[in-house]
Amino acid sequence: MKRAAALLATIAFPAVSWCFAHLQAPAASFDAARAYEHVRHLVEIGPRPPASDGIHRAQEYIIGQLKSYGCPVEEHDFHASTVLGSLLMQNIVVKLHGAGSGIILYTTHYDTVRIPNFVGADDGGSGTGTMLELARLWCARKNSLNVWIAFFDGEEAQGNWTDAGSVRWNNDASNNTFGSREMAAQMALSGELKHVKAMILADMIGPKNARITRDTGSTRWLTDFIWETAAQLGYQNTFVNKDYPVGGDDHFSFIRRGVAGCDLIDFSVRDTYWHTTQDTLDKVDPQSLAIVGQVLAATLPRFEKKFP
Ligand SMILES: [Zn+2]
Structure with a gap:
C-alpha cells in the first residue's frame, strides 16, 4: 500500500508539473x-x-522552411541590370502584422559571390540560417509591432x-546590393518605407569567437540600442x-x-577566408549564431517598448 502510494505520487507529480509548464507556455528561445x-x-x-541552379534550390529551401513554420511568405521577383546583363532575382519577404503601423525590418542576404566553388558558409549562410530561426520564433509570436524579415538576393557584386x-576592386555600389535597393525603392513607392522604425x-x-564591431556607417542610436x-x-x-x-x-x-539601419558583421575575416573557397562550414561556429540570434531575439520586445 505504502509502495503503491509512493508510486502514485511519482506518477502524479510529473503529470502536475507538466500541466503547469504547459499552462505557463514558456516562450520558445533561439x-x-x-x-x-x-x-x-x-x-x-x-x-x-543570382540566377543559378544553386540559388533556385536555396530559394526552395528557404521558402519551404518558412512555410513549415506557418510564416506568410512573399516572393518578390525582379530583373536586375548587372554587368552580366539582366538577371532574374528574388527577394523573399515575411511580413508579420502587429497592432500599429511601425515596422521593424530584419534582413540578410542569401546569394553568394560568383567565384568558382565558393559555398559561402559565413558570407551568405550564417545570416540566412540565423534569420530562418528567428522567423520560426516570430511567426509563432504575438508581435505588437509589424515585423518583417527579408532575405535579399544579389547583395554581392556581379561579375565572373x-x-x-x-x-x-570591382565592388561598385551600382553593381551590388540589388535586392535591398529594389526593396527600399518599392517600399518608398508604396509609402511603407516611412513606417520603418529600424x-x-x-x-x-558566424566566425568562432566572433567580434562584431560598430559599423561607423550605421545609424548611431540603433547601434547603441543593439549593443546595449x-x-x-x-x-x-x-x-x-x-x-x-x-x-x-x-x-x-x-x-x-532616411531609414535607421545597422549592419552586424565580423569583418575581421576580410584578410583570411572572405570571398575565398575557404569560406566553408568549419568557419561557422553555432555559438556565434546563438549569441547573435539571442541578441536579435531580445531586440524585438525592447523595440515594442520603445515604439508602443
Ligand atoms: Zn560577400
Whole structure:
C-alpha cells in the first residue's frame, strides 16, 4: 500500500508539473542548432550566385522552411541590370502584422559571390540560417509591432570573378546590393518605407569567437540600442565597443533613404577566408549564431517598448 502510494505520487507529480509548464507556455528561445543546420544545408547546395541552379534550390529551401513554420511568405521577383546583363532575382519577404503601423525590418542576404566553388558558409549562410530561426520564433509570436524579415538576393557584386581580389576592386555600389535597393525603392513607392522604425542586417556573423564591431556607417542610436541589448545579455565580448567602417552593404540601401539601419558583421575575416573557397562550414561556429540570434531575439520586445 505504502509502495503503491509512493508510486502514485511519482506518477502524479510529473503529470502536475507538466500541466503547469504547459499552462505557463514558456516562450520558445533561439535554437542555434537549428540555425546551424540551415547553414549546413545551404553549404551542401553549393555555390548560390543570382540566377543559378544553386540559388533556385536555396530559394526552395528557404521558402519551404518558412512555410513549415506557418510564416506568410512573399516572393518578390525582379530583373536586375548587372554587368552580366539582366538577371532574374528574388527577394523573399515575411511580413508579420502587429497592432500599429511601425515596422521593424530584419534582413540578410542569401546569394553568394560568383567565384568558382565558393559555398559561402559565413558570407551568405550564417545570416540566412540565423534569420530562418528567428522567423520560426516570430511567426509563432504575438508581435505588437509589424515585423518583417527579408532575405535579399544579389547583395554581392556581379561579375565572373576568379578570386577575392577581382571582386574587391570591382565592388561598385551600382553593381551590388540589388535586392535591398529594389526593396527600399518599392517600399518608398508604396509609402511603407516611412513606417520603418529600424532596419537590421546580419551578414557574416558566424566566425568562432566572433567580434562584431560598430559599423561607423550605421545609424548611431540603433547601434547603441543593439549593443546595449547585447551587454544586458552579457555578450560584450562579441558585440565589442570598437568602431569599424564596413563600407558597402545592404543597410545603406535604406540609410540613404532616411531609414535607421545597422549592419552586424565580423569583418575581421576580410584578410583570411572572405570571398575565398575557404569560406566553408568549419568557419561557422553555432555559438556565434546563438549569441547573435539571442541578441536579435531580445531586440524585438525592447523595440515594442520603445515604439508602443
Ligand atoms: Zn560577400
